[in-house]
Amino acid sequence: MTTTAVAPLTTQDAEILLTAARRAAEAAGATVSVTVLDAGGHLLAFRRDDRAVLISGETSTRKAYTALQLNAPTADLVDLVKPDGPFHSLTTALDRPLLFIAGGVPVHRGGTLIGAIGVGGGAPEQDHSFAVTATAALV
Numbered sequence: 001m002t003t004t005a006v007a008p009l010t011t012q013d014a015e016i017l018l019t020a021a022r023r024a025a026e027a028a029g030a031t032v033s034v035t036v037l038d039a040g041g042h043l044l045a046f047r048r049d050d051r052a053v054l055i056s057g058e059t060s061t062r063k064a065y066t067a068l069q070l071n072a073p074t075a076d077l078v079d080l081v082k083p084d085g086p087f088h089s090l091t092t093a094l095d096r097p098l099l100f101i102a103g104g105v106p107v108h109r110g111g112t113l114i115g116a117i118g119v120g121g122g123a124p125e126q127d128h129s130f131a132v133t134a135t136a137a138l139v
Helices: 011-027 055-070 124-137
Strands: 033-038 043-048 104-109 112-120
Touching: 011 033, 011 043, 011 112, 011 124, 033 055, 043 055, 055 104, 055 112, 055 124, 104 124, 112 124
Parallel strands: none
Antiparallel strands: 033 043, 033 112, 104 112
């Protein structure tokens, strides 16, 4: 069996993601924070727009972490943690910075999880859109 190595998420990749997300947000008139984490959950890039609400820095980071740990967009997880959802206790079960609000998206290369991006500061649907736009920019 031959295994093909997948290149990890680099700081250059992180800058591409950050720039694409910020441009999408700017085009929509939104001020946001953007966080990019590598596959180990380590910070590769972060930027908060000057006028973005302060808490957006924390929410973008938690969204990225959640998307990374569960290998799923946070937008897809919102209903699962509602009081009647199958994972309703996950929000309090772990001592981890999980956040189940749209805006976190895992980043894959060659089908392998290599990191995640989180966007906070806009409406959840906007944040998700900005993050998805950013991942599309990474080729």
